[in-house]
Amino acid sequence: MRDEAYETLRRAIIDGTLAPGANLRDADLADELGLSRAPVRQALTRLAAEGLVESKPQSYTRVAQVVTDDVRDALRLVRGLHELAIRDALPRMGEPQLAAMREANARFAQAIGRGDVDAAIAADDLLHAVPVEACGNRALAATLDRYTPLLRRLEYARFGSLPAHRSVKRHDELIDAIAARDADAAIRITRTIWTELESLLED
Incomplete structure (x- = not known):
């Protein structure tokens, strides 16, 4: 499930479905993907490590800008x-x-x-x-x-x-x-x- 969430979100970021700066709420994404929040959070952590997502604890998680x-x-x-x-x-x-x-x-x-x-x-x-x-x-x-x-x-x-x-x-x-x-x-x-x-x- 973690890999499924990762692949789906990565593709949406890469092809522009999720635009730079778009907010990423794990609860909303979990509902859209039909998954629990845990694999979505793991996928977002992996995407952040790859530079496709940026996150600030207790503040925001969003699609990274193209720097x-x-x-x-x-x-x-x-x-x-x-x-x-x-x-x-x-x-x-x-x-x-x-x-x-x-x-x-x-x-x-x-x-x-x-x-x-x-x-x-x-x-x-x-x-x-x-x-x-x-x-x-x-x-x-x-x-x-x-x-x-x-x-x-x-x-x-x-x-x-x-x-x-x-x-x-x-x-x-x-x-x-x-x-x-x-x-x-x-x-x-x-x-x-x-x-x-x-x-x-x-x-």
């Missing part, structure tokens, strides 16, 4: 970790991994084409998870799990716009570089993918 500096810091960390994952994973990646990335990018392109942001983000996650898994660095994977949620609201803005079609091309370029065993190109393309996301902060 540009915090998101930029998280994005630069995530970008660096994905570059490291590519560097370490590339020697271990073969046709099964490339096929998984191609399939994920095909799903991504289809989702973008029909304007399904949820499906686009899920497919994007699948694509980038392939080298993360292949590199075998559990600390890296855990750190990405910790900080990636801060970027989700930016990704909803990105994948809901026309420039999202550019991401399909970037993914193809990344897959081609990995297939060619060109580590420098793969790392450069990975850096570009995440740097383009950072440009939304300026907007």
Whole structure:
């Protein structure tokens, strides 16, 4: 029940259903979700640790504002970790991994084409998870799990716009570089993918 509450609330925060600054009352949320207050409180504590919720004891619990500096810091960390994952994973990646990335990018392109942001983000996650898994660095994977949620609201803005079609091309370029065993190109393309996301902060 705790995980159900967490996933439901996180999705609502990320996609904007729960807007920045919205008050989060555990009793009301428990009623809406059909759960007891305990799992809702645990979910809110977890979301606060991830920076999606802010809370002051005896005062308020609310959806955190999008703090540009915090998101930029998280994005630069995530970008660096994905570059490291590519560097370490590339020697271990073969046709099964490339096929998984191609399939994920095909799903991504289809989702973008029909304007399904949820499906686009899920497919994007699948694509980038392939080298993360292949590199075998559990600390890296855990750190990405910790900080990636801060970027989700930016990704909803990105994948809901026309420039999202550019991401399909970037993914193809990344897959081609990995297939060619060109580590420098793969790392450069990975850096570009995440740097383009950072440009939304300026907007």
